[in-house]
Amino acid sequence: MGAARGSLSPGRRVERLGALLIAEAGWTGSGKFAVGAWRYTEKQDDIRDLDPAGDPARxxxxxxYLLAEHPLDVRTEGPRRAVAFARLAFRTATPPTFPGVGRPGY
Structure with a gap:
C-alpha cells in the first residue's frame, strides 16, 4: 500500500492511510488489565507541521496504551453490569504538544 494521493474533484484529495496494526496482551479474571500498541504502516499528515511546499508534513x-477494568458489583453479570475503568494512552506527536490522554470512568 503506497501513500497515493489523487484528486476526485477540485479541492478534494484521496489519501491511503495504510494498514492500522494493533497488538494487545492482557489478563482477565474478575476484571481486566491490558497493554497494547498501534501503528499505521504509512506516514500520516501532521495536523500542525507543514513541508516546504505548504502541504502537511508526513x-x-x-x-x-494501558487499560484496566473492574466490575463495581462482582455478583452482577451480563450487559447491565457496572464497570469502573481507567485508560491511559500515549502517541508520537510532532510537535510534542499533546502526546497522551487518560480517562477514568464507570
Missing amino acids: SDAQGV
Missing part, C-alpha cells in the same frame, strides 16, 4: 503515527 510523520509516523504510533502509540501505546
Whole structure:
C-alpha cells in the first residue's frame, strides 16, 4: 500500500492511510488489565507541521496504551453490569504538544 494521493474533484484529495496494526496482551479474571500498541504502516499528515511546499508534513503515527477494568458489583453479570475503568494512552506527536490522554470512568 503506497501513500497515493489523487484528486476526485477540485479541492478534494484521496489519501491511503495504510494498514492500522494493533497488538494487545492482557489478563482477565474478575476484571481486566491490558497493554497494547498501534501503528499505521504509512506516514500520516501532521495536523500542525507543514513541508516546504505548504502541504502537511508526513510523520509516523504510533502509540501505546494501558487499560484496566473492574466490575463495581462482582455478583452482577451480563450487559447491565457496572464497570469502573481507567485508560491511559500515549502517541508520537510532532510537535510534542499533546502526546497522551487518560480517562477514568464507570
